[in-house]
Amino acid sequence: MPGKLNSLKCFCEHCNVMADYDVVKKTELFPVYGEQVEIQASVAVCKNCGTELFNEELDSKNLLMAQNLYRKKHKLLTAKQIIEIREQYGLSQRAFAKLLDWGDKTIRRYEAGSVQSRAHNSLLLFLQHPQNMSEFLKQNEIMLDENQLKNLKQRIALLNNDNSDDFDYGYISTLFPAELSLDNGYKEFDFDKFASCVLYFIDKLPELLIVKLNKLLNYTDMLFFKQNGVSLTGTRYVHLPYGPVPDQYSILYGMLEKRGIVVSEFEQLENGYEKHVLKAGKSTIESMLTPQELAVLDEVLKKFALFGSKQIADYSHNERGYKETKQGDIISYAYAEFIEW
Ligand SMILES: [Zn+2]
Numbered sequence: 001m002p003g004k005l006n007s008l009k010c011f012c013e014h015c016n017v018m019a020d021y022d023v024v025k026k027t028e029l030f031p032v033y034g035e036q037v038e039i040q041a042s043v044a045v046c047k048n049c050g051t052e053l054f055n056e057e058l059d060s061k062n063l064l065m066a067q068n069l070y071r072k073k074h075k076l077l078t079a080k081q082i083i084e085i086r087e088q089y090g091l092s093q094r095a096f097a098k099l100l101d102w103g104d105k106t107i108r109r110y111e112a113g114s115v116q117s118r119a120h121n122s123l124l125l126f127l128q129h130p131q132n133m134s135e136f137l138k139q140n141e142i143m144l145d146e147n148q149l150k151n152l153k154q155r156i157a158l159l160n161n162d163n164s165d166d167f168d169y170g171y172i173s174t175l176f177p178a179e180l181s182l183d184n185g186y187k188e189f190d191f192d193k194f195a196s197c198v199l200y201f202i203d204k205l206p207e208l209l210i211v212k213l214n215k216l217l218n219y220t221d222m223l224f225f226k227q228n229g230v231s232l233t234g235t236r237y238v239h240l241p242y243g244p245v246p247d248q249y250s251i252l253y254g255m256l257e258k259r260g261i262v263v264s265e266f267e268q269l270e271n272g273y274e275k276h277v278l279k280a281g282k283s284t285i286e287s288m289l290t291p292q293e294l295a296v297l298d299e300v301l302k303k304f305a306l307f308g309s310k311q312i313a314d315y316s317h318n319e320r321g322y323k324e325t326k327q328g329d330i331i332s333y334a335y336a337e338f339i340e341w
Contacts, residue, residue, distance in 0.1 A: 010053040012046040020047040023058065030066035032115055037066040037073075064113045076121045083111050085128050090155045090254055091148075092266045092274045099143045099152075108268060130159035151250040158254055172255075175248050176236065185221060185231020185333040192288040194233040194246075195256055199287065200297050202262060202280050204305070210253070210264070210276045211309040214245040215316050216300055218331075222321075224296045225336040232293055239325040243316035247330070259283055303341075 012019035021044040028041035041062040044055040071078055077085070086096045086107070097107045100123065110116045116124070126132050134156050141149055158171075169191065176189040194217075201216050202208055217235065224232040236247040246252060256262045260283035267275040289297070304312055316322055321335025 010044050010046075010055050012049065012051055012053055014049045014051040015046060019049075019053070021045055021053055021055070022047060028062065030063060032066050032070040035070065037070050039065045039069060041065070067113050067115050070115055074118075076116060076118075077124055079111050079113050082107070082116070082124060085124055086111075087264065087266075088130075088155070088159065089133065089152055090250060090257075090264070091152065092276065093268060094274060095144065095148050098148075099137075099140060101140070101143060130156045134160070154248075154251045155254055158251065158258060175251070176234075182332040182334050183236050183330045184234045185225045185336075186229070187231045187234035189234040189236075190288075191252075191255075192285075193293075194235060194252060195261065195285055196288045197233060197297065198253070198256060198262065198278070199280070199285065200289070200294075201301070202278055204301055206279070208278050209309045210249075210278055211242055212304075212307070212312055213278060214249060215243055215312045216304060217246055218244040218316065219300045219304070219339070220297055222333070222336040222339050223300060223341060224293065225333045226339060226341070227296065228292075231333060232296065237331045239322060239327055239329045239331055241327065243313045244319075244322055244331050253278065257281070261285060 009018040010021050011017075012021075023042050024045050025040050026043050027038060028043075029036040029038055030041075031037075039062060042058050043062075044053040044058055045051070046053055068078065070076075086093070089096075091099065093107050093111065094104060097104050100107070102120070106120075110120070127136060133152075137149075137152065137156070144152065172189065172191050176184065178188055180186045180188065197217055197220055198213065201213055205212075217233070218237050221231045221233055221235055221237070224230075237244040238247050253262065253264065257264060260281040262278050263281045265277045265279060267277065269275055307315065319335065319340065320338040321331045324335070325331050
């Protein structure tokens, strides 16, 4: 943002003061992998004396421009394409780095703009195709933990099949048992209702972490069951370390993502953890919710809107249905009557 830059000052050695400056365009050569790349650089120039000033922000922008030009010239993947390849598999930067056996920082640097080596570029190009990823995974599955591996295999299976809705619905029906029981709240899983609930929360909470969304969905179904004797979405919930989560949630969110209804973003935190956020995508679907269902969603939202992910996870840990089940167990809707409300 040039406007913002112009309001700041830079040190001018000639005038020996922090000076106001103009941003001007100038042809410059930047070295990238030992090659001089010519760009139209933006440089800061002292308003008083016209001396060129050092400005870190402009400098890194120029470098990025040179790196992108180099990538284009050598037909290397852009940073954005690298992000897309990783995200189509639903992998975080850390998990992707582990799978590729690259340093933790390598993929982060590439996605931030550093130019990848030709060997790394070839591997990424190869893995762009799900069938290749599937082959690669056979040799390297030891690099991922059980959960990551399961999610990745499901993603590949999804990507390898066609995009028609018929397939998705058929596929979903194989994921969950059709029998009505306390596991699904006496309702067969309803993907449209599930998607509508996800979109409801994304719409109301623009920076929605998956950890939190999972809990919101659980409370929605439990509360609806408590009030009506049947669940809203037919989702089964599983006891995982961070609280109750929808069974197969990764594949369900993946389906929404594949249709462009949601996008997931990963953000590296300073403490080494990663934030996984869901946002609204370009496509949309019509909400399939009745006024009665919306009322329950409103209630859940009202109670938890201001809760952070950790707060709501901690809160859900106190529920009887969580306390009395073990990791990996389905949490029965029989526990709905005990939820604190
Ligand atoms: Zn000056």
